[in-house]
Each structure stands twice: as C-alpha cells, then as structure tokens.
Amino acid sequence: MNWTDRIRAAxxxxxxxxxxxxxxxxxxxxxxxxxxxxFEQMQHTGSFKPRGAFNTLLSxxxxxxxxxxxxxxxxxxxxxxAAARLGHPARxxxxxxxxxxxxxxxxxxxxxxxxxxGAYANAFxxxxxxxxxxxxxxxxxxxxxxxxxxxxTLFAEWEEQGLEADxxxxxVGGGGLIGGALGWLAGRRRVVAVEPExxxxxxAALTGGMPVDVEVSGVAANALGARRIGEICIGLxxxxxxxxxxxxxxxxxxxxxxxxxxxxxLVEPAGATALAALMSGAYVPGPDERVAVLICGGNIxxxxxxx
Amino acid sequence: MNWTDRIRAAxxxxxxxxxxxxxxxxxxxxxxxxxxxxFEQMQHTGSFKPRGAFNTLLSxxxxxxxxxxxxxxxxxxxxxxAAARLGHPARxxxxxxxxxxxxxxxxxxxxxxxxxxGAYANAFxxxxxxxxxxxxxxxxxxxxxxxxxxxxTLFAEWEEQGLEADxxxxxVGGGGLIGGALGWLAGRRRVVAVEPExxxxxxAALTGGMPVDVEVSGVAANALGARRIGEICIGLxxxxxxxxxxxxxxxxxxxxxxxxxxxxxLVEPAGATALAALMSGAYVPGPDERVAVLICGGNIxxxxxxx
Numbered sequence: 001m002n003w004t005d006r007i008r009a010a011x012x013x014x015x016x017x018x019x020x021x022x023x024x025x026x027x028x029x030x031x032x033x034x035x036x037x038x039f040e041q042m043q044h045t046g047s048f049k050p051r052g053a054f055n056t057l058l059s060x061x062x063x064x065x066x067x068x069x070x071x072x073x074x075x076x077x078x079x080x081x082a083a084a085r086l087g088h089p090a091r092x093x094x095x096x097x098x099x100x101x102x103x104x105x106x107x108x109x110x111x112x113x114x115x116x117x118g119a120y121a122n123a124f125x126x127x128x129x130x131x132x133x134x135x136x137x138x139x140x141x142x143x144x145x146x147x148x149x150x151x152x153t154l155f156a157e158w159e160e161q162g163l164e165a166d167x168x169x170x171x172v173g174g175g176g177l178i179g180g181a182l183g184w185l186a187g188r189r190r191v192v193a194v195e196p197e198x199x200x201x202x203x204a205a206l207t208g209g210m211p212v213d214v215e216v217s218g219v220a221a222n223a224l225g226a227r228r229i230g231e232i233c234i235g236l237x238x239x240x241x242x243x244x245x246x247x248x249x250x251x252x253x254x255x256x257x258x259x260x261x262x263x264x265x266l267v268e269p270a271g272a273t274a275l276a277a278l279m280s281g282a283y284v285p286g287p288d289e290r291v292a293v294l295i296c297g298g299n300i301x302x303x304x305x306x307x
Numbered sequence: 308m309n310w311t312d313r314i315r316a317a318x319x320x321x322x323x324x325x326x327x328x329x330x331x332x333x334x335x336x337x338x339x340x341x342x343x344x345x346f347e348q349m350q351h352t353g354s355f356k357p358r359g360a361f362n363t364l365l366s367x368x369x370x371x372x373x374x375x376x377x378x379x380x381x382x383x384x385x386x387x388x389a390a391a392r393l394g395h396p397a398r399x400x401x402x403x404x405x406x407x408x409x410x411x412x413x414x415x416x417x418x419x420x421x422x423x424x425g426a427y428a429n430a431f432x433x434x435x436x437x438x439x440x441x442x443x444x445x446x447x448x449x450x451x452x453x454x455x456x457x458x459x460t461l462f463a464e465w466e467e468q469g470l471e472a473d474x475x476x477x478x479v480g481g482g483g484l485i486g487g488a489l490g491w492l493a494g495r496r497r498v499v500a501v502e503p504e505x506x507x508x509x510x511a512a513l514t515g516g517m518p519v520d521v522e523v524s525g526v527a528a529n530a531l532g533a534r535r536i537g538e539i540c541i542g543l544x545x546x547x548x549x550x551x552x553x554x555x556x557x558x559x560x561x562x563x564x565x566x567x568x569x570x571x572x573l574v575e576p577a578g579a580t581a582l583a584a585l586m587s588g589a590y591v592p593g594p595d596e597r598v599a600v601l602i603c604g605g606n607i608x609x610x611x612x613x614x
Contacts, residue, residue, distance in 0.1 A: 046571045266573045305568075
C-alpha cells in the first residue's frame, strides 16, 4: 500500500473522532503576501496528535491491558483522549518536570496518570516496565506507519478545504507530522521543514546523511525536542530533497506574540515555529510563491486561565 | 433601502478590508448536539467592530479633521484600525480605567491616543469637545444605520460559509451586532439575544416596552455594558419578537474556561457570553434544533503575553 492509500484509509477510519479544523487566509505578519493558515491547535487536546493516535487504535487490535505512554506533552494527551473515547484503559507516565499545565491537561482527559520524579527518561523506563508486565500497547509518537498516516490526514483535509499554496511550512520534532505531509503531497507542493536551532534532529540527519542523536533544549523542546529523527521521516525527506531551515528561539517567541497580537491565537512555541521561518526570513519565498503555514499546537504553559 | 440591500452594499464596500473569519462545527461543551461556531475574534483588532467602522468610513465623507472616538475598548480599537488603514487621522480618548491591555492595543494601532483620568464619561466629554472644536467625525458604536449594516455582513458571510442552524445565539451590548443579525436574517432563522444579568439593556427594553437606562457592571461590562439599547436594535427586536435570555457572570467565566480547555480559544468574557447561554441552560434548544454560537471578541485583559 502506498502513502496515498494509507492516508485515505486513515481518513475514513478517524473521521468520526477528529475535528475538521478551520483555515483562513490572512494578510499581515510582516509578510508581503497573504498566508494560508490552518489552525490545528483547535483539534481535540490542542494538537494534531489525535489523528495518529486514533488511526493506530482503529487499525490494530488493542490488548485488554489497554495502552501505555510516557509523555508529559501533546502525545500523552492525545493517547489519553483517544483511549477514553474508544473505551480502552490508558496509563500515562508523566515526568514531574512536564509542569502543572500539561499534567493537568492529561489528568482531565481521564487517563490513569502516574507522575514520575525526574525527567522523560525516567517516565519512559516506567512505561517500558508496565508494558512488559501487563502487555499494554505503546503507540509510537512519530516513527510508525499508522502514526504517520494519521498525521497525513491533516494535509488531505487541508487540500479538500481548498488550499491554495505552492509551499507549506511545517514544524518538525520527531518527524511524524512532516512525514504525513511528504507522504500525502508526494512532491505536488513544496514542503519546508522548520526546526528550532535548539532542537534540530531532521536538519542534523539531512546534513550528515543519516539520523544521529542531537542535544535538545530551548522554548519548543517539550514538543519538538526529539533526540533523533524518525526513520520514516528521513526516508521521505531524503527521497524528496526536502528543504530544511532553522529558526532561533527568539524568532519563535516573536511569532508567538504576533499570532496573539494579530489574530488572538495563543499557541505554544512549537505552534508558532513554522510562522517564525517566514517572519524571520529563515525561509524567503519567491516573488509569486504562495505560502501556507500550519499552526500545529496550542498547549502553552503556564495555562493562561490557571488559578 | 431595506436591510438586505444595505448589508449587501456594505459587504461589497468592506470586503477588501476585513477578514472572512473561520467557522467550525464542534461537539462538546456539555451540549447534546454539535455547535456551529464562527470565530469573529480573529477579525482585525480582535472583534467584529471593524465591519461597522469600515462601512461607515466608506459610505460617508470623512472631514479633513478625521475621526474621534471615546472608547477604551473594542470600538476604539476598530476606529483606530480603520482610520489608519484608510489614511484618516483618528483621535481616541481612552478612560484611564480601561487598563493597560486595551490601552496598549489602541496605541499599537497608531491612533492619536489620549488617556483621560477617570471613567468613560470623562473620555466621552473630551471627545465631544474635540469634535466641536475641530469638526472631526464620531462613528457611533452601535446605533447608526451604517454601523448596523456593517455588523450585518458577518451573518451574510456566515450563511455563505454554509451555516447549518435553526437558531443563532448572539451576545448583546448596545445592539449593533444583533441589529445586524436581525436585519440580515429577517426571521429566516431564530436569533436569541444573550446578555449578562449585570448588563442587560435589551432585556430591560423588551420587558418594559421601551429603552431605559440600566446599571451596568460585571465581567463583560467593558464590552457589553451599554447603558441603553440602541433604537435600531429595539425596533427590529420588537418587530421580530426576539427571544432574550440572561446569564450570570459565573456562567460567562465558565464558558470562557471551556473555550480554552476544549478548543484553545482564549476570549474575553463578552466573547464567551453567547456560549454561556447554552452551557448554563439559560437557553434550551428543542430536540432537533440546530444551534450556532458566535464568538464575537477576544480582547482579554490582562494581555496573556504581557511583560
């Protein structure tokens, strides 16, 4: 089965469970042309991640022990939401350092939440132990066919909504989202991969010719901070010669501020990263090139309505 | 000219200057049916107000002295924006009590901003003096034909976007927005007027049979706190037998929290007021009634990205 067919099948599978998120073409943001936006932070749980989670759960047999994930972020929230919606138990191990906003988000979704002292590695270890002990299923956050096909539905949907763009700017963490873009668009439109300078696993892999471990830090690390790019993503990116650009953290924060000031959209740093490439000049479109920017996540911390 | 023609003419006039704001149909918010939303807080300056401001400026001769307004809120921001965009000078008198978020918003729009010590009445007096002295033009915030026709374009646009609803819930302050809804829809769909218990000029007028002055306070007062309903609005509402419901401040705050939690939309209390009627049971739709909710403004204070 090719990516087009996988993504079409995923679309049919997940349609009853996900939102068709809105689009709008906007002038502003210092750009000398309109920008076609899609607001995927309005998806359930505030990011695109439920697309991949639902596609995985609906295309594989889920064991009686249910699901397990180690994540203090958007993936954990998506797994918790999809599991609750489909009636599977889910245990989510969250590192204490994820902070109260993301922990509260996952808690409200009804998962069996375990806060693990320390960092992500400790939560991951606890999740692995639980998986071995109970037979619960782990959903890979980005490097699995069902995950990538699920995220690809976003781009099929965007085209159905009348997308007019030569080029799409997409933020990259582990590569599940951009893998879906490359799988669906297959060279029909240009896809530009945007990473923070401080978390750039795809850029490192494209430069070095193969996936390598990178250090991750910076404002978007809790969403884009994958230590190594996924195999599926790098395969597609190398085959298609995907252009990769980096943006400094300050440009991400500036784009985040602009999204609030110009459009009343309050998003997390990862959600503003693709726009940052355009605003900062990290990516400069040609004179007549029509551009699209995906807003991929909105789970800002701290929660603006806390307290 | 009837309202349909006025609103069609307004639409043609303002199209180059306003955004076609997105719509999305969503299940959630404790409702037992999908809700059709329109996100008008994504309009320029964060509310629907530029529609009326542009329609006024583009259908009347603007004096060389330009515009003047007294407002620390959404109307002031819209007048400042429209004036800058069309190249007219604008002086905006803002009461000190409007607070730094709204003052900052108007300041960034490039108006000649005058912060007046005290409350709204003092700013209004200063604006009147400036108008008398210079011949500058005041744009009425809600009770003028061009303003109401401009706001009516929102509902024409919503229908063009495929609105599927028997009933629209709309928040009411001075009545410009709902006047536009009643003018455009003219009984073709039910319009429910939603006001805070603490600022209910339309409800008081419908109950008493004529506009009366009301006390205004509460969480949404800086956007919905008109002391007296507009004549255009009450005329249309009485003629059409518009249903009016009231919501307590606590229900508004709850709807505001739900919009962030379920959809990552951070809006001001006025922007959540229509949804509050549905969530609180102040308005209970019939078994098969399809409902739509307008999110009309997003200028929350304090600014979530301040500092």
